[in-house]
Amino acid sequence: MIRKVIDYIHTYDAGIFPEDLEKAQIINLGSNENPFPLPRNVVEAICRSAENVNRYPNPKYEKLKERIAEYCGVNRKNISIGNGASDVLENACKISLEPLDKVVMKVPTYSMYIFLGMLRDADVFFVKSYEDLVEESKNSKLTFICSPNNPTGETFPKKVFEEIMESTNGIVVVDEAYYEFCKETFLDYINDYKNLIIVRSFSKFFGLAGLRIGYAVASKKVIEALEKVRLPFNVNSLGVEAAMEALKSIEYFERVRDYIVRERERLIKEINKISGFKAFESKANFILVKAWKNVSEELAKKGIIVRDVSDVVGLEGNYLRITVGKREENDALIKELRCMGNLNEGRK
Numbered sequence: 047m048i049r050k051v052i053d054y055i056h057t058y059d060a061g062i063f064p065e066d067l068e069k070a071q072i073i074n075l076g077s078n079e080n081p082f083p084l085p086r087n088v089v090e091a092i093c094r095s096a097e098n099v100n101r102y103p104n105p106k107y108e109k110l111k112e113r114i115a116e117y118c119g120v121n122r123k124n125i126s127i128g129n130g131a132s133d134v135l136e137n138a139c140k141i142s143l144e145p146l147d148k149v150v151m152k153v154p155t156y157s158m159y160i161f162l163g164m165l166r167d168a169d170v171f172f173v174k175s176y177e178d179l180v181e182e183s184k185n186s187k188l189t190f191i192c193s194p195n196n197p198t199g200e201t202f203p204k205k206v207f208e209e210i211m212e213s214t215n216g217i218v219v220v221d222e223a224y225y226e227f228c229k230e231t232f233l234d235y236i237n238d239y240k241n242l243i244i245v246r247s248f249s250k251f252f253g254l255a256g257l258r259i260g261y262a263v264a265s266k267k268v269i270e271a272l273e274k275v276r277l278p279f280n281v282n283s284l285g286v287e288a289a290m291e292a293l294k295s296i297e298y299f300e301r302v303r304d305y306i307v308r309e310r311e312r313l314i315k316e317i318n319k320i321s322g323f324k325a326f327e328s329k330a331n332f333i334l335v336k337a338w339k340n341v342s343e344e345l346a347k348k349g350i351i352v353r354d355v356s357d358v359v360g361l362e363g364n365y366l367r368i369t370v371g372k373r374e375e376n377d378a379l380i381k382e383l384r385c386m387g388n389l390n391e392g393r394k
């Protein structure tokens with residue numbers, strides 16, 4: 047029989063997908079993806095490896111780990127890989143959580159952590175301030191930190207991080223899925239703190255969301271545990287080749303990143319001129335916006351997908367998370383938001 051506890055697990059909500067809308071033209075600003083196509087060499091590497099997909103990948107993934115280690119400036123023994131950062135986050139839960147163990151996070155944050163905690167039958171604990179996070183992480187088995195934080199876009203203060211690390215023996219995960227958009231990292235602390243796991247993704251900056259590659263950087267001991275619990279062959283061979291090739295094209299991805307950062311600042315400025323909308327500062331490739339009413343369905347009718355995050359734990363009211371897109375996509379969004387802003391003005 048299926049375990050009773052499964053009834054209580056909330057399915058992770060991945061938002062609206064283009065196929066859900068009957069529209070010829072869709073602007074997808076819902077999932078924090080890279081809006082630009084991959085460089086040619088990466089596509090070619092994927093095509094080349096497609097010829098060998100009848101074979102299993104080598105389950106140790108040494109070459110990929112080596113390249114990621116070079117990129118991070120660490121030893122290959124400090125790297126574990128996963129089927130997206132999501133898989134790595136799940137592995138971090140597997141090595142740290144028994145049923146009813148305490149997991150702590152400051153909300154609002156990435157809702158996947160709640161889902162993964164529930165999968166381990168853990169006691170998921172929410173706090174609203176940094177002070178409470180320091181206090182509650184003292185006796186927790188796992189503390190989640192997201193920097194830059196999804197959905198708020200803010201980075202985590204180093205001082206608070208150090209306080210947490212000095213006072214807990216539990217595992218601390220710092221999710222840096224959006225690291226390349228801000229270049230602030232906690233990676234340099236892995237030699238000081240053996241219970242620290244940095245989690246990163248190839249889905250955002252490197253544009254490989256569909257191929258599912260993520261990795262952890264941590265002390266050798268923690269990496270050994272992560273490598274033990276991950277499923278053999280958890281990363282597919284197309285993803286392995288694409289990630290290794292993408293690491294050769296950093297300049298291209300940095301140009302895209304600089305464009306996205308410029309567009310992010312423009313988008314924030316423009317949205318803040320519109321009545322009824324407030325855009326918060328962000329260090330990532332998305333923006334949190336407070337709206338005078340729930341507008342995500344209306345935007346979807348116009349073919350624009352954004353993420354409605356109103357029901358994320360820790361947010362009260364109508365909130366949207368908007369991925370920064372290409373200039374023309376952002377312009378189309380601004381145009382629709384202006385119409386809604388005029389309606390808000392009309393109410394006054």
Ligand code: PMP
Pocket residue numbers: 077078129130131132133156192195196221223246247248249255258259260
């Ligand atoms: N962490 C955060 C903070 C995210 O926003 C996401 C993706 N939405 C992930 C992890 C998961 O990324 P991946 O596609 O690598 O599983």
